[in-house]
Amino acid sequence: MDSSDSSLSGRLAQLRQRIEQACLQAGRPAGAVALLPVSKTFPVPVLAQALDLGLLRMGENKVQEIRDKQAELADRAVQWVMIGHLQSNKAKDIARLASEVQSLDRLSLAQALDRHLQTEQRSLDVLVQVKTSPEPxxxxxxxxxxxxxxxxxxxxxxxxxRGLMTMAVNSEDPQAVRACFATLRQWRDRLVELGHEQVQGLSMGMSGDFELAIQEGSTEVRVGSALFGARNYR
Structure with missing residues (x-):
């Protein structure tokens, strides 16, 4: 992977252009959709370049990876966003290190986070993860x-x-993908009608489908490979 600063800044510019174009095509304002860089598996030097480009929020899938990267980037103002499935026994670390959790999906986890956050004397932004795809x-x-x-x-x-999050079905059929995003938007609107006015955010759309998500009302897209390049999972 070419992770030079010019390459990363070039991909960032292209990505922002694609997001803006998708917003315009959907009849939405150009700044209606935020970008959450997904930094999972990418090394600290690449993240440091992203921070230099003004990308201060980083989405991670694993608590251990947040711990390790935070230790190396302790002098940088990184806002860690947990987007992967979170076990309740890891809530203590997340309550200490993360600025946001987008994968809240059960009461036991919420209670564990609350307990540790009280100890840390801080609060945390959370999104409720909703299963809109039939995939196990x-x-x-x-x-x-x-x-x-x-x-x-x-x-x-x-x-x-402050909102809801989902992952669409892994399908070549754009209508099946859009249906997942539409479901999340409809449930967000229903929750607002029920008095949960603070639930406005819709975190939906990744590198392969974020244009469809923007058409269906996404307020934040989670993008890794389209920004940082191909992942090396070894």
Missing amino acids: SKFGLDPEQLPAFMQSLRSLDTLNV
Whole structure:
């Protein structure tokens, strides 16, 4: 992977242009969609380049990776966003290190986060992950459980619930992908009608499908390879 600064800055410019173009085609303002760089598996020097380009939020899938990278970037103002499936026994580290969790999908995890956040005397932005795809490999709350789940979160003062997150079905059929995103938007609108006005964010869309997500109302896209280049999973 060519991770020189010019290459990264060039990919960032292209990505921002694609996001802006998708917004215009959807009849939305150019700045309506935020970019969350997904830095999982990419080494610290690449992240340092991204930070130099003004990308201060980084999405990670694993708590251990956040721990390791935070130790190396302790002198930089990185905002770590947990986007991967989170086990309750890792809530202590996330309460200490993360600025946001986008994969909240069960009450036991919410309670564990709240408990450790109280100890840390801080709060955390969270998104509720919703399962809009039939694939067994995808995590998330059943959409029908959302109203009751949102109600149960009201008593946890350390959690600022600001939106919903989903991963679309892995399919070549754009209509199947769009249906996942449309489902999340419809449930967001329903929650607002039920009195959860703070639930505005829709984190949906990744490198391969973010234009479709923007057409369906995404407010933030999670992009890794289209920004940083191909991943090396070895």
